[in-house]
Amino acid sequence: MEIIDNRYYDVVKDIFEDPSFLKLKEIEHHGTTRWSHSVRVSYYSYLLARTLKLNEKATARAGLLHDFFFSEKGRRIDKKFLSTFTHPKKALDNASIFGLSELEENIIVSHMFPLYYSLPKYAESWLVSIVDKIVGIKELSEKLGQKFVYAGNVFILVLFNIVK
Numbered sequence: 001m002e003i004i005d006n007r008y009y010d011v012v013k014d015i016f017e018d019p020s021f022l023k024l025k026e027i028e029h030h031g032t033t034r035w036s037h038s039v040r041v042s043y044y045s046y047l048l049a050r051t052l053k054l055n056e057k058a059t060a061r062a063g064l065l066h067d068f069f070f071s072e073k074g075r076r077i078d079k080k081f082l083s084t085f086t087h088p089k090k091a092l093d094n095a096s097i098f099g100l101s102e103l104e105e106n107i108i109v110s111h112m113f114p115l116y117y118s119l120p121k122y123a124e125s126w127l128v129s130i131v132d133k134i135v136g137i138k139e140l141s142e143k144l145g146q147k148f149v150y151a152g153n154v155f156i157l158v159l160f161n162i163v164k
Contacts, residue, residue: 005043
């Protein structure tokens with residue numbers, strides 16, 4: 001994904017240049033890399049936050065760091081599944097090197113709600129959580145094909161009915 005928005009890049013430049021964060025380019029995630037997935041979530045969330053007059057800086061930074069955790073290659077499916085419920089805390093712990101605000105912390109730790117117990121407290125937290133799910137579904141659908149698109153659409157409908 002090419003980023004051509006200099007305002008966005010200025011907000012996240014230190015994260016993009018961090019050697020630990022760059023290691024995410026080596027980890028498969030939703031049929032892409034964890035780095036590419038995180039950039040998509042961050043950038044789309046940033047654009048929406050800017051449009052909605054929310055804190056675009058915190059949204060961009062926390063969106064980039066929401067999956068900042070490491071996992072060994074060749075994990076079994078049960079370990080991948082378990083990671084769904086444990087990685088928000090790991091990502092928050094790893095992201096703490098960037099001096100996070102309370103808002104950024106909540107965005108990261110609550111992005112897996114309702115699968116993870118941490119409740120989104122801010123509009124920005126809800127935004128990143130929803131964008132993460134939409135981006136993840138799109139990435140997986142590209143990997144798995146049309147059968148997953150149907151399942152993803154059903155998931156989105158259920159999610160929006162819960163939020164209503």
